[in-house]
Amino acid sequence: MQLSGAEIVVRCLQEEGIDHIFGYPGGAVLFLYDELFKQDKVKHVLVRHEQAAVHAADAYARSTHKVGVALVTSGPGVTNAITGIATAYMDSIPMVILTGQVPTHAIGEDAFQECDTVGITRPCVKHNFLVKDVKDIALTIKKAFYIASTGRPGPVVVDIPKDITAHKTEFEYPKSITMRSYNPVVKGHAGQIKKAVKLLLEAKRPMIYAGGGVILGNASAELTQLVKLIGFPCTNTLMGLGGFPATDRHSLGMLGMHGTYEANMAMQHCDVLLAVGARFDDRVIGNPKHFFEQPRQIIHIDIDPASISKRVKVDVPVVGNVGEVLKELIRQLEAARGGPDKEALKAWWTQIEQWRGRDCLKYDRTSAIIKPQFVIEKLYQVTKGDAFITSDVGQHQMWAAQFYKFDKPRRWINSGGLGTMGVGLPYAMGVQMAHPKATVACVTGEASIQMCIQELSTCKQYRLPIKLVNLNNRYMGMVRQWQEFFHGNRYSESYMDALPDFVKLAEAYGHVGMRIDKPADVEPALKEAFARKKDLVFLDFITDQTENVFPMVPGGKGLSEMILV
């Protein structure tokens, strides 16, 4: 039987087991929306802005390990989606973004709502396609899902002209696919792993540095097993939080620009570093020259060869799926005679505990003004550490990362690479859609939240009981902090006058709003909000305007050159 291109697209999504897509209709995708209307296997979530569609689908993927799918129309639909696509690309999130395009005969004629989607998205996708024949749709979508979800994951755009969605052809979805130009590595080189084992067993001051690759590669169990086996300290990057349980005593917390004193000091002073699914980026190791003043041997496990020796030369690269490599590493460690140097490790832990004793995350608990850190601590307690936490970008993001102890992977959803303000609310939508019964909170600030605030309407439509924890300090806090430290207290354009009344705003959208301005009210308010299982609650916490995030490694400085409280 002959099916239309639009029917084929929807059938492909069904074949891929996609239960939710996030999107916004428009002229070029009308046939597609017509087909979505006629079925109920793929549920479409209607957002209020295409950027949010991509963010929500992105969070859906981050919290489930499935491929996130977004559907937008041509032209402005695509340009609005770009921020979402670039955000997903920077954090290697598996996504397929279906975009409408003007009919093939109109391409290149500056048609209404035309843009060069393949050209505009090229620098921020893993790959993209323009489908020029209805016969190619099924194979292209198969390829898109395959590319998005294998190797180092990433977003893939499939651009489909309107006439192609109307044309008809036979439908057959390919069962499997091979591409001569794309063969991602899975297993690590056994010889390299052997070298790694030798280094690890010889280490006097070992350190494990685990990134988002552990989460994306579903390798948390293996990482935890490895740490338990050899008793080394482990730090997680912002993207890797939850990859190793934060409440385990081997965890040194997050490292980097706002990492803990103990994590950064151990990172700087270790003699053997095992990097797992991490990329040594500028927010993590600070000034690379300073990092190298301290000699150390580096083992780097990553699925992407291009991530190895990009910013930091490594001694033992192991290219492969993080989980597979860790399994083999554990197997070889167990088979090796003798374990790590117990004496040296004991001395190293003594040193680390001394650093930990510095209590770098301390803050004024007697303050009469609400301290943002206090809110996150209470959020952690009230949700029993078991919520999905999304965040926007800025100070509140760092405090959430520092003070919410993530013990499980895929619970901490934020924009690490691109640092996109505005992701928090749509991220919470994607997570809540994927986990309807779970507790989902979005930690945000009064600046970030306003970048996608319109999605409160989407939340109403789908009755998403998200809890918004707004740390309202009336400043773009992180900008203000940098201006205080590095620009002589000149707060240029970082103060926002005329903020909305968030309580009334939440109510206008049909939600519950609460304003909290006293420390004593923080916990009761959180308890009340989380007890409202069916409501979205917007908690507007009026926090200390001048609080800063510590520790801080200033730009260009070394990891051990932190500013401390």
Place this chain on the structure above:
Amino acid sequence: MRHIISVLLENEAGALSRVAGLFSARGYNIESLTVAPTEDATLSRMTIVTSGSDDIIEQINKQLNKLVDVVKVVDLSEGDHIERELMLVKVRAVGKDREEMKRMADIFRGRIIDVTDKDFTIELTGPGSKLDAFLKAIDQTAILETVRTGASGIGRGDRILKV
């Protein structure tokens, strides 16, 4: 250091712009880039002349390999290889200069492929340095127009780049 990199890639629309985009996005240098389909029409072969430190060249190779359309990448400069570039030069050739131009073209194993009463078009093939040398050797004021293809390269003997 100068490197000459050969790339086999899917002969698909947009493949060239993926490579060009990669170089501009990451700030890599392109001295020249040539591309054309191979004997297998589904594959194109590209020759890129670039320069950079060892670290940068390593990244260029890795990043090229990462492109989904790229099938194989070889840094020809890592071993014995031959490279050739084609140049067409239109030169003013009147009076006694006609004889001189003909002589210079012969010395450089060039061929005159078009003649008018005022000018010659000379075809010259060789490594880039030979083409440079020719342009230096002739009367500069006589050069009306030049066009060069950029280098194409191939490994010597057993060094074969094929799927």
